[in-house]
Amino acid sequence: METIDQIIHAKWxxxxxxxxxxxxxxxLVIDKGHIKAILPSDQATEHYHAxxxxxFPGHAIIPGxxxxxxxxxxxxxxxxxxxxxxxxxxxxxxxxxxxxWLSHEFVRDASLFAIAxxxxxGTTCFNDMFFFMPAIAEAIDISGIRGHVGITIIxxxxxxxxxxxxxxxxxxxxxxxxxNHARVVPTLAPxxxxxxxxxxxxxxxxxxxxxxxxxINMHVQETVSEIDTVFKKSxxxxxxxxxxxxxxxxxxxxxxxxxxxxxxxSLLTEHRPNIVHCPESNMKLxxxxxxxxxxxxxxxxxVALGTDGAASNNDLSMLxxxxxxxxxxxxxxxxxxxxxxxxxxxxxxxxxxxxxGMEKRIGSLAIGKEADFVAIHFDTIETLPVYHPIxxxxxxxxxDQVTDVWVAGKRLLKDRQLTTLDEKELRAxxxxxxxxxxx
Numbered sequence: 001m002e003t004i005d006q007i008i009h010a011k012w013x014x015x016x017x018x019x020x021x022x023x024x025x026x027x028l029v030i031d032k033g034h035i036k037a038i039l040p041s042d043q044a045t046e047h048y049h050a051x052x053x054x055x056f057p058g059h060a061i062i063p064g065x066x067x068x069x070x071x072x073x074x075x076x077x078x079x080x081x082x083x084x085x086x087x088x089x090x091x092x093x094x095x096x097x098x099x100x101w102l103s104h105e106f107v108r109d110a111s112l113f114a115i116a117x118x119x120x121x122g123t124t125c126f127n128d129m130f131f132f133m134p135a136i137a138e139a140i141d142i143s144g145i146r147g148h149v150g151i152t153i154i155x156x157x158x159x160x161x162x163x164x165x166x167x168x169x170x171x172x173x174x175x176x177x178x179x180n181h182a183r184v185v186p187t188l189a190p191x192x193x194x195x196x197x198x199x200x201x202x203x204x205x206x207x208x209x210x211x212x213x214x215x216i217n218m219h220v221q222e223t224v225s226e227i228d229t230v231f232k233k234s235x236x237x238x239x240x241x242x243x244x245x246x247x248x249x250x251x252x253x254x255x256x257x258x259x260x261x262x263x264x265x266s267l268l269t270e271h272r273p274n275i276v277h278c279p280e281s282n283m284k285l286x287x288x289x290x291x292x293x294x295x296x297x298x299x300x301x302x303v304a305l306g307t308d309g310a311a312s313n314n315d316l317s318m319l320x321x322x323x324x325x326x327x328x329x330x331x332x333x334x335x336x337x338x339x340x341x342x343x344x345x346x347x348x349x350x351x352x353x354x355x356x357g358m359e360k361r362i363g364s365l366a367i368g369k370e371a372d373f374v375a376i377h378f379d380t381i382e383t384l385p386v387y388h389p390i391x392x393x394x395x396x397x398x399x400d401q402v403t404d405v406w407v408a409g410k411r412l413l414k415d416r417q418l419t420t421l422d423e424k425e426l427r428a429x430x431x432x433x434x435x436x437x438x439x
Contacts, residue, residue, distance in 0.1 A: 067305075376401050
């Protein structure tokens with residue numbers, strides 16, 4: 001018998017692999033942080049001796065959820081400014097609060113708090129856009145989660161940098177520090193075309209992306225006012241301008257993408273950027289339209305899911321986001337088959353990995369991939385009986401049923417308890433900062 005690190009037995013393994021998406025009474029064989037084998041439980045016991053054996057007879061094991069668009073330090077602004085349109089929310093509430101409070105300490109504390117929330121709801125990887133990137137990376141290091149950290153570029157002074165040139169300089173220092181990190185992946189994150197409006201800056205971002213093989217995250221066609229602003233400057237819609245600049249490629253992660261004309265759909269189909277759908281944030285901010293997820297998926301465009309920040313959502317639950325995405329697509333199209341439960345789960349796992357360029361490492365349960373996975377308890381009043389496990393996850397399960405979470409084979413949540421973070425300390429920090437902001 002071969003000795004390995006762990007065997008995880010479960011009632012259901014939901015692999016998010018097309019050939020065998022749901023396996024019953026199977027086991028994950030884990031060694032050195034990777035999935036070594038997936039096989040029936042009796043065969044796993046017969047062929048492998050594990051240093052740790054775990055039994056989950058009432059659980060489904062799924063790949064770790066990937067939150068493809070976040071602003072995690074905004075967790076400490078949750079509930080600060082609700083029931084407002086996007087530009088009012090940004091200009092009159094969020095940006096002034098950021099100017100007053102943002103610092104390395106604030107961002108680190110808020111990031112740790114947000115990571116705790118994400119782990120407790122089954123997220124093992126997130127893709128962030130914010131300031132003070134070293135503080136976010138520090139929180140990733142402490143917690144054990146994975147994070148893609150955006151080098152935010154925005155054309156106005158802020159607490160992180162006095163001007164856009166300093167943002168580039170500090171951003172590339174951050175890249176050099178973390179370019180070989182196992183769980184921190186730097187990306188480029190120009191905020192939007194209305195806040196980074198000069199061609200020279202956008203071309204500079206493109207040059208850095210191509211030179212260093214970096215993804216580019218950007219809010220794109222989120223509101224009508226954004227489209228109008230870009231059109232007045234360039235006589236082009238944002239997607240058309242991105243194409244003209246050479247930025248409309250699979251390297252681009254276009255966030256929101258709500259207002260899509262037939263011509264836009266043709267551009268997306270031809271050039272294949274990745275789309276991140278954030279339905280709950282878009283609905284709460286009443287951004288006037290819905291991302292045409294059904295049409296995009298039908299054209300083979302990769303669509304992932306994100307929560308956006310907790311100041312505009314107001315939570316970081318990818319389980320909730322899947323349910324909303326599926327329901328919204330059905331409502332928008334009048335077709336109950338739009339965004340099926342398996343499609344919603346794939347958007348939150350493998351499609352997120354594809355958007356980040358990580359599909360060979362994470363996003364599904366497959367031999368050779370890193371062991372990022374989540375246990376969801378089905379043996380509850382809320383989710384019994386079980387006929388179709390994937391439907392039960394998307395349409396019925398809540399984040400309270402996430403009991404255990406692993407990243408690279410390391411257990412970060414055990415029986416609903418965080419293993420790398422002190423929950424009592426996190427709550428105390430949140431109360432402290434909340435009192436400061438209120439005061």
